[in-house]
């Protein structure tokens with residue numbers, strides 16, 4: 336497939352790296368500010384990976400060369416398909432919300448499009464580099480952004496809090512950080528299996544043991560409230576971005 340990738344920052348470069356690693360897309364045209372804004376005439380998909388505040392200015396100069404049958408695939412949080420379609424008239428639009436682990440071919444990506452061929456094209460681009468999850472409604476992308484796109488940072492923040500508490504409990508900073516990062520990797524390897532999250536927890540939490548004590552303390556400290564607050568705040572921010580705030 337002939338792909339033009341607009342934006343080569345944290346996510347754009349991760350997507351390009353995943354395509355290179357898996358061979359899913361060979362030789363994409365990568366548009367940065369440093370190269371002329373021109374789509375090759377054979378472009379079948381324009382993947383837009385710039386910041387929500389920058390996309391209109393970035394897409395506008397491409398319209399002259401973007402084929403009318405190319406699909407616009409946005410990985411941007413809070414940019415509505417109707418707005419993309421209005422900016423690139425006639426082109427079908429798909430929206431994808433990936434994580435940066437696409438760089439290793441191990442991301443997760445929510446996919447939505449009102450147009451079935453565009454959805455299928457988005458799958459061709461992201462199935463090789465992510466576990467793809469189809470969404471029925473565009474509005475669900477905001478929740479997917481919270482629990483997927485943003486969530487790795489939430490897990491890192493929890494790991495940071497645990498490491499800080501480990502230092503309080505007597506570990507050196509270096510030991511606390513290495514041990515906590517290793518624990519995060521261990522959690523990630525469990526998450527890569529078919530086991531349910533409930534089972535993964537049960538495998539570690541011996542009855543009457545340290546893990547159960549810590550889990551109970553997390554719930555007492557309103558773990559569920561903290562998770563809900565993070566998701567609601569991220570969803571609200573995506574909705575605000577969609578309004579142009």
Ligand SMILES: NC(=O)C1=CN([C@@H]2O[C@H](COP(=O)(O)OP(=O)(O)OC[C@H]3O[C@@H](n4cnc5c(N)ncnc54)[C@H](OP(=O)(O)O)[C@@H]3O)[C@@H](O)[C@H]2O)C=CC1
Nearest residue numbers: 342343344345346366367368384385386387393411412484
């Ligand atoms: N980072 C993540 O984990 C995730 C990000 N996203 C989405 O991905 C999008 C990009 O985010 P992220 O990669 O973090 O942001 P970055 O700022 O890292 O990357 C954006 C890139 O777009 C470039 N850019 C801006 N304007 C133009 C232009 N006119 N032509 C070509 N390139 C341009 C920027 O260049 P310059 O630096 O010169 O301005 C920059 O390299 C966002 O919309 C975000 O919502 C979605 C899921 C996860």
Ligand SMILES: O=C(O)[C@@H]1CCC=N1
Nearest residue numbers: 412480483484485486
């Ligand atoms: O923080 C952001 O807005 C983007 C979207 C999901 C992850 N990063």
